[in-house]
Amino acid sequence: MSVRSTSTILFFVLVCGFASRAAPLGVEKSKESQSLDGRVKNFLDRHDWGWGDMNVPAGDGKILHDLIVKNKYKKALEIGTSTGHSGIWIAWALSKTGGKLITIELDESRYNEALANFDAAGLSDYIDARLGNAHELVPKLQGPFDFVFSDADKGWYKNYLIAVLPKLEVGGCFTAHNIRVRRGRRGGTGEFLDYMYSLPNMETTVDSSGGGISISYKRSNEER
16 A cells, blocks of 8 residues: 555544544534523423513513524623523523623622522523622623613613713614603603614614513714
8 A cells, every 4th residue: 555545544534533523522512502492491481470570571581682692792781680580581692602691680689589590590600690789880890791781770771871881892782671662751761762862873773562672783982
């Protein structure tokens, strides 16, 4: 057998050996993802009837999940954890994009319940849950973020936006809950939405299919 033939055979053996070793890794990763998906789905199904404490409805959670997956967001912030329903939908999406969520809750009882729910859903590794006053914590966050969900005190939505917007990447999305489009809006979410509409670098729509979610994409860094 010639040296050339021997080299060809060796190369073929090495390539096949590498492929045989690499394939199971991909299969294993796929199995892990499927296992997590099943665990999250089972958790959400078991708790479908029991979400109170100002949590979002499941339909709104799915909207948040789909926005993250569609845009491949990885650096998420949630203002207002409650007991973790929306955080589970967000973190579930981030488990698919390779991202992580920072979520902030003021009430210690709800915070502890959220931690237990995150663990039961199998999503704790994708969540950095923080207990504290978002009025103080949000301005101190370093960022950057590519996805934000605001569902805390409605009268502070505008302030949260002002604090986060410089840290929101171009192409990123700022969402807020309990937003309704009404004539003669005053205070709270109305003031926030009017301000958001006034920003030329933000493209805003409102999904009213559930609890009302404003969806605002940052198109540039120019605010005026």
